[in-house]
Structures are given as structure tokens and as C-alpha cells.
Amino acid sequence: MIRLLRNALLGLGLLGGLACGLLSPEKSFPNPHPSTLGMGQPVCTDCHEEGLKEGSSMLYSSFNHSPAFARDHKLPANRDSATCATCHPQSFCADCHTGKGVVSPALKLADRPDRISPHRGGYMTLHRIDGKMDPTSCYKCHGRSNNQTCIACHR
Amino acid sequence: MKSCNFLLLPVAFLSLHAWGQEVSFNSSTLLQYWRQGTPGFETSTYSPATQFLEVDATGLGQEAISFHFYGWGRSDLAEQTRVTGKNTSDMVYGYVSYRAPKGNLEAQVGRIAVNQGVAIEQVDGGTFLADLIGGFTFSAFAGVPVHYRIFDESVQHDYEYQRDLIAGGRLGKRFDRFAELGLSFVQDGTYPGKKLNGYNTYDFTRRQMAVDIRVTPNTLLNMSGRTVFDIADRMDLPADTQANNARVAEHDYNLALRLNPQLGASLTYTERNFRAFYSGTTLPSLFNPQEPGTFRSQGVAFFIGAPTSRFQGVVDLKKTHRDSYGDSLRYGGELRGSVAPANLKYGVGLHRVNADAANYSGIVATFYGLAHTELQGWVTYEKDRMTAAFNAIHHHFDDPANPSLYGKGSLSEIVGALGYQATPDLKVSCDVIRGVSSLMQAETLFVMRADYHFGWARKEGVK
Numbered sequence: 001m002i003r004l005l006r007n008a009l010l011g012l013g014l015l016g017g018l019a020c021g022l023l024s025p026e027k028s029f030p031n032p033h034p035s036t037l038g039m040g041q042p043v044c045t046d047c048h049e050e051g052l053k054e055g056s057s058m059l060y061s062s063f064n065h066s067p068a069f070a071r072d073h074k075l076p077a078n079r080d081s082a083t084c085a086t087c088h089p090q091s092f093c094a095d096c097h098t099g100k101g102v103v104s105p106a107l108k109l110a111d112r113p114d115r116i117s118p119h120r121g122g123y124m125t126l127h128r129i130d131g132k133m134d135p136t137s138c139y140k141c142h143g144r145s146n147n148q149t150c151i152a153c154h155r
Numbered sequence: 156m157k158s159c160n161f162l163l164l165p166v167a168f169l170s171l172h173a174w175g176q177e178v179s180f181n182s183s184t185l186l187q188y189w190r191q192g193t194p195g196f197e198t199s200t201y202s203p204a205t206q207f208l209e210v211d212a213t214g215l216g217q218e219a220i221s222f223h224f225y226g227w228g229r230s231d232l233a234e235q236t237r238v239t240g241k242n243t244s245d246m247v248y249g250y251v252s253y254r255a256p257k258g259n260l261e262a263q264v265g266r267i268a269v270n271q272g273v274a275i276e277q278v279d280g281g282t283f284l285a286d287l288i289g290g291f292t293f294s295a296f297a298g299v300p301v302h303y304r305i306f307d308e309s310v311q312h313d314y315e316y317q318r319d320l321i322a323g324g325r326l327g328k329r330f331d332r333f334a335e336l337g338l339s340f341v342q343d344g345t346y347p348g349k350k351l352n353g354y355n356t357y358d359f360t361r362r363q364m365a366v367d368i369r370v371t372p373n374t375l376l377n378m379s380g381r382t383v384f385d386i387a388d389r390m391d392l393p394a395d396t397q398a399n400n401a402r403v404a405e406h407d408y409n410l411a412l413r414l415n416p417q418l419g420a421s422l423t424y425t426e427r428n429f430r431a432f433y434s435g436t437t438l439p440s441l442f443n444p445q446e447p448g449t450f451r452s453q454g455v456a457f458f459i460g461a462p463t464s465r466f467q468g469v470v471d472l473k474k475t476h477r478d479s480y481g482d483s484l485r486y487g488g489e490l491r492g493s494v495a496p497a498n499l500k501y502g503v504g505l506h507r508v509n510a511d512a513a514n515y516s517g518i519v520a521t522f523y524g525l526a527h528t529e530l531q532g533w534v535t536y537e538k539d540r541m542t543a544a545f546n547a548i549h550h551h552f553d554d555p556a557n558p559s560l561y562g563k564g565s566l567s568e569i570v571g572a573l574g575y576q577a578t579p580d581l582k583v584s585c586d587v588i589r590g591v592s593s594l595m596q597a598e599t600l601f602v603m604r605a606d607y608h609f610g611w612a613r614k615e616g617v618k
Contacts, residue, residue: 024258024286031254040500043462050374059371064462067469067489068421071456072409075379079327079335079369081270081294082259082284090248090268091181091209091225097270099277099302100245102227103185103205110586110602111572113533113546114491114500121531121548121568124593128559129525132513133483134475135442136427136450143442144435145277145302152238154441 033086040114041065042087070116101146179610181209189600191592202233219256224249247277260285269296273365273383274323274341277301290331295324300343303437318344318359327367337367337381343435361435362387363404380408380424385431392430392445399448404431419458423473426451448478466492481511483525498537505530515558524554542574542584561595580608 035047048060063069063076063083077084077093084093096105096118106120118141119127131138142150185205192198210224228244235241250265262283269276271284271294280298287293303318323341330336343361367381383404391400406426413419429446436442454473460466472486487506493499506529512522533546547569555564567590574584586602 022287022291023255023260024288026258026286028254028256028259046463059374059377061374062371062377066419066458066462067467067491068411068419068456068458072411072421072423075369075409077270078367078381079337079379082261082286085261089209089211089223089225091207093270094225094247094268097268097275099247099268100243102229102243102245107187107588107602108185110546110570110588111542111544111574111584111604112535113544113570114502114535120546122550122566122591125559125566125591125595126550129508129510129527129557132477132480132525133508133510134450134452134477136425136429136432139433139436139442140275142438143433144437147438147441148237148239148243150438150441154438 029082029086031086099145177214178212182607183207184605186603189598200233201236203229203231203236205229219254221252258286271325273339273363278321290329292327297322320345333372335369339365359435360387375413377411382406385434399428399430401428403428416461421456423454446479451476483510501534503532523557526553540576544572546570563595566591582606
């Protein structure tokens with residue numbers, strides 16, 4: 001077991017070393033994001049160029065935090081984690097994508113009804129309906145971890 | 156074994172003392188209080204207190220090295236609220252990070268939250284990310300999974316082998332101004348399926364590979380999505396179990412169109428095969444890998460209003476199909492707006508869900524309907540140091556015979572929240588939530604919060 005972990009880390013280091021030789025010469029993104037933003041969902045194209053820049057695949061308009069972005073943030077999150085990390089500490093994501101749940105996002109964001117939440121409103125009852133129609137949407141968050149609450153009824 | 160990773164923490168804290176230049180703490184305290192009456196039993200009082208703590212220390216000796224911690228602890232001040240005990244805690248993450256000045260290279264060691272390709276995991280180990288020459292990007296992680304136990308491990312005597320290690324990564328290629336392709340991989344455990352002795356009721360083996368794609372030829376069109384394959388060395392399930400032996404775990408695609416500056420559209424398609432998709436679950440009684448058939452959904456949404464408009468609207472429709480249950484159709488709309496000079500924001504939403512009837516478990520010929528209508532409205536307001544928020548959600552059900560409703564035909568929740576920014580670093584607030592318990596009994600929940608920031612560094616990112 002320990003040997004395995006060591007080998008895995010070693011492999012990772014090796015790959016890392018290899019990657020370093022192949023590292024892109026582009027400057028890393030600043031961290032934190034150089035410009036402090038006001039409250040509310042940011043519009044990148046207020047400050048950044050709208051279209052695609054030469055030599056970059058970064059399309060700022062696709063990161064505008066519109067209702068569409070909030071709904072489908074999984075797509076850029078999977079690909080552009082370095083971009084997200086310039087503004088979001090992991091704790092921001094962890095409040096919804098937590099390993100072991102403690103407070104439901106609806107409660108943590110009770111004072112922020114303008115924010116998205118995976119579920120709100122009488123969910124102990126409603127989840128029996130949503131879960132029946134589509135349990136696969138719950139799997140991402142409750143299927144592997146964060147099911148300490150669920151095992152009280154689902155064993 | 157696990158404790159090895161915790162050993163890193165004191166080291167990090169020591170170095171923090173040694174250099175201690177830029178350390179910031181974010182603390183968030185939540186105190187809840189409610190009383191619950193179950194018919195026929197005495198009324199109980201619950202009051203859990205939860206403390207979240209986030210620590211970020213940058214410039215540890217070197218500008219490039221930083222330490223990040225996030226965790227919580229909670230305690231029931233009155234009666235127990237969780238099956239796992241009166242006091243619980245968790246370290247969500249705690250890692251040392253190295254960030255290179257070039258190529259967005261970052262390496263993290265400790266307890267990390269992984270979000271790469273097919274894997275969203277909490278791992279004790281390491282991760283590595285970098286942008287490479289030629290438009291390639293690379294990320295990898297390895298370690299011991301943090302939360303992996305199932306409630307009843309006796310169904311799987313060789314469980315430990317299947318969860319002793321988790322590793323994965325993603326290789327991406329960006330095509331200048333046009334597209335991106337990615338290939339990712341994840342494996343749980345060192346024993347792939349068939350090596351386990353014999354046929355298992357639950358085969359938890361997870362070895363998955365995914366391809367992801369994004370095509371953005373211009374600012375008007377954005378196609379992205381992924382397909383996840385189950386590549387574990389599996390024994391086919393016997394035909395009479397009806398379980399689905401398909402090797403595609405998931406198709407998940409999205410096509411976003413900007414029709415004009417004021418109108419956008421998004422089309423989505425999802426398909427999931429339970430056995431392949433649920434592989435690696437820790438709650439097999441609910442996310443049952445042996446569920447026959449598939450899940451599919453198609454959705455369309457229109458987004459009205461530019462990001463800077465005073466009004467933004469969404470009209471959406473989503474159809475779902477689950478073989479073992481049936482179909483549902485959810486449609487409706489939402490409108491949000493703001494009155495900028497008054498710092499007022501508001502939103503309203505109305506959705507209708509038409510759904511097939513479900514049968515009472517065990518009793519075959521008796522069905523109840525799941526169709527319902529959902530109405531939501533909210534307002535937020537800011538003035539000087541005060542913030543106020545109000546949110547109301549109402550559900551009306553077509554068929555009160557649904558056993559989950561305990562004879563009630565509707566369900567409402569009303570939330571009121573008042574906050575006060577006492578100092579730039581301290582905010583206190585109080586919420587009152589009027590809703591229902593899992594037995595549909597009216598219930599009032601009080602929440603007190605205090606968010607506190609202190610330290611010598613400027614606040615990182617957004618919170």
C-alpha cells in the first residue's frame with residue numbers, strides 16, 4: 001500500500017519533471033486576479049477583450065457569469081481550472097462540491113437567493129420526486145461522498 | 156497510513172511561523188436552532204453549531220509557495236441531528252502549493268480537492284497541473300481517497316483492495332482560437348474487477364476514460380461535452396439480471412448559440428448507463444449499479460438579455476427518461492432584474508413538471524402522480540451596512556396521494572435574512588426559515604451567522 005502510494009507519487013513527480021521540460025513559456029496567470037470585483041456575478045468582457053485573441057484559446061465572453069454560465073459551469077470547470085483558480089479559492093467550490101457534507105448549500109446560501117444552489121426549499125420531501133425522475137444528477141455530489149445524511153434513511 | 160499526510164500540516168504551520176508574512180483567516184460560524192414535533196412523540200429541540208475555518212498563507216519563504224486549509228467542525232448543543240454522532244469534523248483540504256511563474260504550473264501536496272476530467276475527488280496525495288508547449292495542457296493526481304467507505308462493507312469482503320489508491324489525469328490540446336480536445340483517466344483501487352475472486356453482488360471497480368471536446372469557431376457558437384467510457388476489466392452480468400453491460404458511462408453534450416446580443420440558446424443531451432456510470436459508488440442501495448437500463452435527457456434553454464442588461468430571462472424545457480421509472484417534462488421560466496440606484500435585485504420563476512406516475516414500492520398495481528408546479532420569488536437589498544434578503548418557494552402537487560406528502564397538497568418555504576457588516580472584516584446575520592420537516596410538519600428554523608476575516612494578507616479571490 002505505502003509502496004504503491006510512493007510509486008504513484010514518484011510517477012507523478014517523474015511526469016512532472018518531464019512536463020517541466022515541455023513547459024509553456026507563457027506567464028502564469030496572476031493569483032489572485034489582479035482586479036478586485038464588486039459583489040455579484042462578474043462580466044469578464046467589461047474589462048477583457050470580447051473576441052478571441054491571437055495566440056490564445058481564451059474566449060472571455062464564454063466566462064461571463066451569466067445565468068447560462070452558472071447552469072453549465074461544469075464544462076469550463078473541468079477544462080479551465082487554472083482560470084477559475086485566479087478568483088475562486090477551492091473553498092468556494094467545496095461548499096457545494098464537498099466530500100463530507102455538513103450544511104446544505106441552500107442553508108449556507110439562505111441569505112443569497114440570487115445565487116444558484118443544487119436544491120432549495122423543503123428538500124427532504126421534494127428530493128423523493130426529483131430523485132425518482134433523475135438520480136444520476138445527484139450521483140455527482142452524493143454518490144461517492146457526502147452521503148452521511150442520506151444513510152439515515154437509505155442503507 | 157492516512158496520518159502520514161497529516162504530518163505535512165505541522166511542517167507547514169512551522170514554516171508559517173518562520174516566515175509568517177501573508178496569512179489570512181476566514182472564519183464562518185453558523186448556529187442553527189429548531190424544534191421538531193413528530194406526531195405521537197415529544198417535541199425535540201435541535202441546535203447544531205458549525206464552525207468553518209479557511210487559512211491561506213502565501214509567500215512561505217518563497218513567493219511561489221503557499222499553504223491552504225479549509226475545514227469545519229460541528230457540535231450538537233441540544234439533541235443529536237446526525238446518525239454519525241453529536242460531534243463531527245472534517246478537513247476539506249490542507250495542502251502546500253508550488254506555483255511556477257510560467258506555464259500555469261502548479262503542484263500541490265497534502266489533502267487536496269481534485270477536479271480533473273472525470274474525477275471530482277478528495278484525496279490525500281498530490282496533484283500536478285501545467286500548460287505545455289504546442290497548446291497542450293496536462294494534469295495528474297494520485298493518492299488515497301478520503302471518503303470511500305460504504306455503509307455495509309460486508310457485501311464486499313475485498314473492499315479495501317478496491318479503494319486503496321486513486322489516480323488519474325487529463326491531457327488536453329488547445330487548437331488556437333478554435334477548439335480543445337481532452338483525454339482523461341481515473342482508476343480507483345489496485346485490483347481491477349476480474350482479479351477479485353468470483354462474482355460480486357456489488358462490483359465497485361472504477362476505471363474510466365473520457366474524451367472531452369470544445370469547439371468555438373467564433374463567438375456565436377460554443378459546442379462542448381464529453382463521453383466517459385467504463386474500461387474496467389469486468390465480468391458481464393448474467394443476462395437475467397437485466398442490468399446494462401454498456402461500456403459508455405456517460406454522454407454529456409452542450410451546444411450554446413448566441414443568436415444576437417440579447418438572445419442566447421443552449422441545447423443539452425445527456426445519456427447515462429447506470430452500471431458504468433455508478434461504478435465506484437459508496438451508496439449502492441441508492442445509486443444501484445445493477446439498475447437496468449439507462450437514463451437520458453434532452454434540454455433546451457433560451458437566455459434573454461445581455462450580461463449587462465437590467466433584465467435577464469431564462470425559458471427552459473427539459474425532458475428526462477429513466478427506463479425503470481418513466482418520463483418527466485420540466486418547463487418554465489425565470490426573470491431576474493435589478494434597480495441599480497436602490498441596490499435592489501429581484502427574481503421570479505415559474506416551472507411546471509409533468510411526470511409519469513410512480514408505483515408504491517412493493518405494491519405493483521398502485522400508482523401515485525409526481526406532477527407539480529413550482530413558484531419562486533426573491534428580493535435582495537443593500538443599504539449602507541445592512542443587507543436584507545427574502546425568498547419564497549411554493550410547490551403545488553397534483554396528487555396528494557403521494558406518500559411523501561403525508562396527505563398535504565402543497566409545500567412552501569419562506570426565508571428572511573438580515574445582515575449587518577459591523578466592520579470591514581466582520582459580518583453578522585440572522586435568518587429565519589419557515590418550512591416543513593421530512594414528515595411535512597410545519598417547522599421554523601433560526602440561523603445566526605458570523606463571518607470573520609483576519610490576517611495580514613489581502614483577501615484571496617471571492618467568497
